[in-house]
Amino acid sequence: MEQTIGRRGLTARRFLSAVVLAGVLVALPATSEGATFRVHATSEREWKPDSLHIAKGSKVVWKNPTGSKHTLTAYKGAWHKDVTLSPGSRTHFVFKKRGTYKYRCTIHSTLSQGVCSGMCGKVQVN
Numbered sequence: 001m002e003q004t005i006g007r008r009g010l011t012a013r014r015f016l017s018a019v020v021l022a023g024v025l026v027a028l029p030a031t032s033e034g035a036t037f038r039v040h041a042t043s044e045r046e047w048k049p050d051s052l053h054i055a056k057g058s059k060v061v062w063k064n065p066t067g068s069k070h071t072l073t074a075y076k077g078a079w080h081k082d083v084t085l086s087p088g089s090r091t092h093f094v095f096k097k098r099g100t101y102k103y104r105c106t107i108h109s110t111l112s113q114g115v116c117s118g119m120c121g122k123v124q125v126n
Ligand SMILES: [Cu+2]
Pocket: 045, 069, 070, 071, 105, 106, 107, 108, 119
């Protein structure tokens, strides 16, 4: 029941529309295309988080805040070469294709018959 046609009423309705629109934008999932996700190495020799589910086109940034060197080595071809993360450094990768990308630090993990133990991580791109 809208009875206010005056200047005040219009303004109030516009304000309400803006609030509703803002709510819709905030409600968009965090996995929408183009989002940035962060993973960091821990001093317990883990990737945190060690498993990510992201949308195609998302960027993942890996940081190494520890005092040790780590490598970011994909064992199913996400990267063309090993990336060495020296203490305090970071790197990133934009995932343009769907798939499961497994990676590990070759210094702090072992890979035996496809099974990684230690500093292992996974990115699932949908
Ligand atoms: Cu490591």
